[in-house]
Amino acid sequence: MNEQQFRQEVADWMATHLVGRFACLKHRGGPGDEEAFPALRKEWEQELAAGGWVGLGWPKEHGGRDLPLALQLAFHEEYVRAGGPGRIGHIGETLMAPTLIALGTPTQQARFLPGIREGREYWAQGYSEPGAGSDLAAITTRCWQDEDGRWRLQGQKVWTSLAHESEWIFVVARSTPGSVGREGLSFLLVPLAQPGIEIHPIRQMTGEAEFNSVFFDGAVTEADCIVGKPGEGWKVAMALLGFERGVSTLGQQMHFIHELQLVIEVARANGAARDPAIRQRIADAWVGLQGLRYNGLRMLEEDTGSTKVRPEALIYKYAWSNWHRELGQLAMDVIGVAGDVRSDDDAVRRLQQVFFFSRADTIYAGTNEIQLNIIAERGLGMPRG
């Protein structure tokens, strides 16, 4: 399919569907705004599903459209350009589903993929623990099998976004008693609505609560709700993280373009656009964005099948998260004293959220420090300390 035609098709669909009761969702629900209109956003997910816009990259036999990367990226770009709201189903669509397609059993695929694709079932991610952040392998949440084969879980997960809006959570837990590190872990699929699970919101510096602590106290799931074999949890967990660097990450660049445009609008309106130092920084922000864009395009290049390290993929998380954090600071410097006050102005409010929420960007999904270690060790072959 011609990319231009495809883009037009997306734009037309958005123009005729992101209207009426959905109009209030425009540009909402992104990072820092996850709590906006959750019920309506789930209906929007179903609208998207009905339009055939969920599972674009999935193979056809699993209900996807098997579109090439370039068209998947085109969809994400046009989606954001049209003001499409933050995707409440993205953990299911872009993390859980590719993992099940690659490593799940046919039964699991038949059980879970339709719910994800149709926007009926939502997923949360249960990796981090209070004692296992950057050192993810230090997981202590335990799991074991009852005599009937059903799995039980005991422990605590933390930083689980959208747990209170989700039906399911995937959990990495320790199935071999006494094991340490990457050994002895298992990857379980667990229903959230049960007496053995409590979800407590974590109030973050923005005052909102997108993240949760999830407590497992004898929580239960069926015997076949394990991906991979017992003890293979680390392998599955890492495969899943590999999918996280897919095209949806590139779609976020359109959010960034929108945010920089908001900074420019505010700067023009309040006169900061005449300040020479601010002008240099706005130019730098744009320059940085081009770097992310071209680096992203380089990531989409055909993989020649070699196992060579892809430097552009290794550096990407560090690059975008630090760029975004800097944009947040620039935005507030442009807004000035008025930034102290929770704004009613949509643009200013969004930028205030960027300022605060982007402090998390350089921490989640691998802190700056972990990213630099990975770059040095995998990208440059420097020895582990």
Next chain:
Amino acid sequence: MNLSDEQRALQETAADFLAAHTNARKEADADAELWSRIVELGWAAVQVPEALDGLGLGAVELALLMEEMGRRLARTPFLANVVLAQTALLQAASAEAQQRALAALAYGERTATLILGPGLDAAPASLTVKARRDGEGWVLAGEAAQVLDDGLLTHAYVAARIEEAPGVALFELAVDAAGLSRTPLEVWDLTRPQAHWRFDEVRLTADARVDDPAQVLAGLARTRVLAALQVAAEQVGGAAQCLQLAVDYTKERVQFGKPVASFQAIKHRAAEMMVRMETARSTVLGVASRVSQGAQGNGLDDAALAAEIAAARVQATEAYRYCAQEAIQLHGGVGFTWEYDPQMHFKRAQWASQWFRPTRDWREALAAHLLDAA
């Protein structure tokens, strides 16, 4: 932005050849041989159109070559002759002048430099050479304080101010023209030689004026911008080499009983170098690819082109300076010595940061593009 098989082959050939034949630490009498071999390899013909007997390739191929030359700090007239003189002819000269000169510049019959304002500023007000009519011909007078001149030149293309419209003209002259004197300068970056040129009533015939008057202003402005993109590629190559040198050295250097490369403080520095260098590389090659497509009529207008190249220019400049500084730091004491290469890159990085206008000017131009438009 996928490189084709031909482009990858060119990149590999260039990398291998320059690794084996670098002259960065040799005396200047090694330069002529390296340059003649580069010409034999066809590199000087890369961007000359096929209709003029060139290879008809584009900005990507040029950037790949510039990256490799930057890595090895090759001391050649490639920048002056190909990236500057040829580009100026392609962008600003009449068809007849292109016909006459480009093949000669592509195959070593001529080697030329380009003279604009100081630091290759293309703004008409910055030009320091003036031309006046003299019967049928012209007379050039003035000085160019710093010209890229490594002694291998046979010709120069000089942008001079003229009284009549459009106010600027481009002249071609041989370096042995009567009235022209060239004084080599003692520069810090020995791999990028410069000379002071004095034009003392240099008389030229009418056909020495080579510009197309309708194109000359925009064409020279575009030349500066396109050359800055190629220098950005060269900066990326230099930055990549600084990173390579630093990583190799810190893996070997043992302190406290361990290679210093195993310490996080060292690793994080090197990783930061890689982030900046690879980001700049992504942008330079991505923009070069757009420039190549633009040449086929798909195009970018001048403002969009300048904005994209500004991004490459700013990233590559910052990356190279950062990587050169950190390469010195990560080498410790020996990084400050003449014998180790980081000092050469440090000097080249400084050179590149000021020519073609410094980054603050590119940023301000971008800010005007982003903030001041209607």
